[in-house]
Amino acid sequence: MKRLLLPLAAASLFFLTAGATRGEDSLSGDFSKPAEITKRLENPRAGIAKLPADADPALLEPLEQFAAACQFHLASLDVRAKARAERDKAAADKLAWSGLTEPPPHSILLLDEVRETLATLESSRRAGEAQLRIFTSQLEGVRDRLDTHQQSERRAQEDAESATTPEDRAAAERTVESERIASRIAAEEIGRQNIRMDARQAELDMIGSRIDLAQLRLGALQGKTTFTRQDLDGIQVKITRERADAIAALTDSGKARQTPDPLLAWRTEFLDLEKEFWETRFAATTDGANRKAALASLASFKTRVDDWAEIARLRLASGSSAATGMDPDRLREATAQIGIMQRRIGFALTDLKAGHLQLPLLDTITGRLRALWDAELYLAEETEVVDGKKVASYRAVTLGKLARLALILTVGWLLLRFLSHRIKSLLTRKPRIGPDTADLAGKWIFRLGLALLVIYGLNTVRIPFTVFAFLGGALAISVGFGTQTMLKNFISGVILIFERPFKVGDQVEIDGVLGKIRSIGLRASVIDHGNGIDTLIPNSNLLENQVTNWTFTHSLLRQSVLIAVDHDSPTREVAHRLLAVAAEHGLVLDTPEPEVRFEDIGEKALLFRLLYWFDLKRVSRDSLASDLRFMISKSLAEAGITLAGVNPLRVELSPASPSGNPSPSNPDNTNPHTP
Structure with a gap:
């Protein structure tokens, strides 16, 4: 069939x-x-x-x-x-x-x-x-x-x-x-x-x-393109958004499975590399001085990306992506992204080598200034304790940080100056606070604020204090010896401030030099000699040497004028004339009363001394003595009394006792107060 x-x-x-x-x-x-x-x-x-x-x-x-x-x-x-x-x-x-x-x-x-x-x-x-x-x-x-x-x-x-x-x-x-x-x-x-x-x-x-x-x-x-900051900002925004999405997906995958998705982990690393690549490329295109370093960096990027591409290709070819938990389709997509990055790096290398990019003048200047601003001058090591362990980190000292620090210090210095002057002005209005105390308070506030300002500025610009370690031990010892005298004067100034053996306006005599204290600083004090010359005396000298304070308790001083007349002059008339001159002068104090002493009978003349009191705050001793000499010479001439001797009118100065009378232990008041 x-x-x-x-x-x-x-x-x-x-x-x-x-x-x-x-x-x-x-x-x-x-x-x-x-x-x-x-x-x-x-x-x-x-x-x-x-x-x-x-x-x-x-x-x-x-x-x-x-x-x-x-x-x-x-x-x-x-x-x-x-x-x-x-x-x-x-x-x-x-x-x-x-x-x-x-x-x-x-x-x-x-x-x-x-x-x-x-x-x-x-x-x-x-x-x-x-x-x-x-x-x-x-x-x-x-x-x-x-x-x-x-x-x-x-x-x-x-x-x-x-x-x-x-x-x-x-x-x-x-x-x-x-x-x-x-x-x-x-x-x-x-x-x-x-x-x-x-x-x-x-x-x-x-x-x-x-x-x-x-x-x-x-x-x-070709030759008509440029890389602007706006382009870079747009790229960075896109990469940041993609990285955030990748991290969120990586976190979700880690919750859903025992191990995170390896492709998502790779994606985050790849986006970091891509961001670094674009920043390097931008720096290279805007700063021609760093092109050689940029070429080396881009060559390093190319090697890394080529290795990633080879790994992805081998995994796809061998079928090992499934064994490592990677989706082959997503791995092919990642491989395509790697290929794009490879070509981008090739484009960047071609542009840098051939000089195809047209750099705008403004971008070029901005890039060079930014490179100068970020130039590292020194790396300072900083140690922190984390979980009981010391962790060392390094911070760079750049020109930009120094410029920001200088700006902070300048603005802060101006504000501190204003604040200290303002406080000084307010303290001066207080009845119980003298001008010297107010001035000193202003200086202390200024210096303390300046120290805090330096600390604030260093912390703000993130410069660690260890940056000063580069001075080294030998230099630090030298600085220590150099500042020894300064520290000594500083401590002396503090002692002067609290003990107050002197104050601004006092008449003092130091090593035979007489003058008025104009200011008492932390390191030195200023003495005004009254002739347009000021002397800076270290505070340590005021404590260690003998200093005569003519106005320690008050400003009343006793001064004397020595008069020499001929032997045939009537002594009572001379005394009467001298007292009359003292009483006639308006700046000679009535209390204590002026006094005339018959000092001596010399070989050539009779010596008389006119002692009188005056207020140093009202009149200068030299001016007062000069006026009295004129008046004594006139009065004696009217009486027919002749001056005699080589130095017939000599002036001697002595301070008053606290009661306004001669000291019991020193009735002639020939030695002033020595603190």
């Missing part, structure tokens, strides 16, 4: 395909018109429809292959039509391009976009050329297969004609029909391959036009 079904099936197959094969060569017909292909497709479909449901697969399979070949042929026509339309559009775009619409300088991001597009098109062209070579090889294979089927068909036809039995004839005829269908399928595939090659060539032409257009745009951008 099986032997009877086979001839019948072969006969049905023969008649089903007879319309497509009888009287026609396998390569006859038009393989580029959809109508002809559709007409040929109807025959295998009709044959498949007439076969029983339990038909032999050996009969059904050739018809299905023939129908599939026709369908693929029709689809190839659509692909070719679309490719030709895109080719024509790309050619028209290239012809219509007349240049960039925006004036230069252009953003470096636009330059990178054009170069990225050009690199992608070059890669697509290489892929298209490789695919075209594959199509050509496949076409040759199909043609060889067609020749083989046609030869088999001719041999089977000869076997059928020379067969001696019905069974042999039927078998030969089945072979003839099978080889004829196979030839028909091969002919359809040849037509489809020709159309595919035509479509691929159209795509290559389209890519070529787009490459030409990209090269035109690239040529228009």
